[in-house]
Amino acid sequence: MAGKFSAGILLFRRNSGDIEVLIGHMGGPFWARKDSGAWSIPKGEYDPEQEDTRAAADREFTEELGLPVPxxxxxxxxxxxxGSGQRAKELTVWAIEADLDPADVVAGTFEMEWPPKSGRMAEFPEIDRVEWFDLASAHDKLGAGQRPYLDRLAQYVAQS
Incomplete structure (x- = not known):
């Protein structure tokens, strides 16, 4: 497949009968004023020829949130x-039932030229905030490509 491979971990908890998931708001200037579709499962890219998918999910969770996987x-x-063509992505996700305090998160950072064409590099958090959301709210906040994981998690919880 042309494109990129990503792996991630979707933490979930049960709160008074509701399922809540932990997702992060994407950092950087492009996402600063966006909410709907601007949140993500903690995830990141990896090379499947050099790293196991589960190891990549573990590493990316730790890099993005600054905490070990619970x-x-x-x-x-x-x-x-x-996606399609060069922008196509294959995302693999695991769910883990665990609690995590968003206040403990120390997000990883990335550099990019900002403002565009200024020649200056600026550093931004990969995720600028992390919050727990019920599944309906998370569905609105996550990018469309990640929403199927919410349905899969709901199905798993209903069967357990």
Missing amino acids: PGAWLPLGEVRY
Whole structure:
């Protein structure tokens, strides 16, 4: 497949019978004033020829949130492909039932030229905030390519 491979971890918890998921608002100037579709499962790219998918998910969670993956069973939610051509992505996600305090997150950073064509590099957080959302709210906040994982998680929880 042309394109990129990503792996991530979707933390979830049960709160008074509701399922909540932990997602992060994408950092940087392009996402600063956006909300709907501007949140993401903690994830990142990897090379499948050089790294195991689960190891990549673990590494990316730690890089993005600055915290180790909480203990818990890794529940495979499978793969989703979205985009096309060179922009196509294959995302593999696991769910882990665990709690995490968003205040403990120390987001990783990235550099980019900002303002555009200024020749100056600026550093931005990969994720500028992390919050728990019920599944309906998370569905609005996540990018469309990641939304199928919410349905898969709901199905898993309903069967357990």
